[in-house]
Amino acid sequence: MWFKSMCASVLLLGGCASFDLQPADVGVAYKIEHFPALTQTIVYVDEVRLSKECDPHVKRVGAKALGCARVNFDKKTCTIFLKEDSTQSTLLHEQWHCEGWDHREGDALHQGFLRWQEKIKKQSP
């Protein structure tokens, strides 16, 4: 009850804690058009496994990934890798990737999606 009223009063100030984050608050910029619905799976891993899964996707040299989302358009799956102590904004960032949000126009996720669309087009008669 106390929490509920605290939450309500915070809401008047423009947002109820972190449950109200918008895509831009966690670093994604825009939604890719025609992005398919994907089944999300969240996998919590230790730092060694996270590095193995995610570091190849981090473009800045020497940068460490906090998490990553692996999309398979053929299988319509999106697997999120996170460290056990990941913050909610990291989780939301990756979940928005799974829903078709990318960092900026033409970034890695969008490029991957366009390549997949091309592949599908070639396969259909």
Ligand SMILES: [Zn+2]
């Ligand atoms: Zn990202």
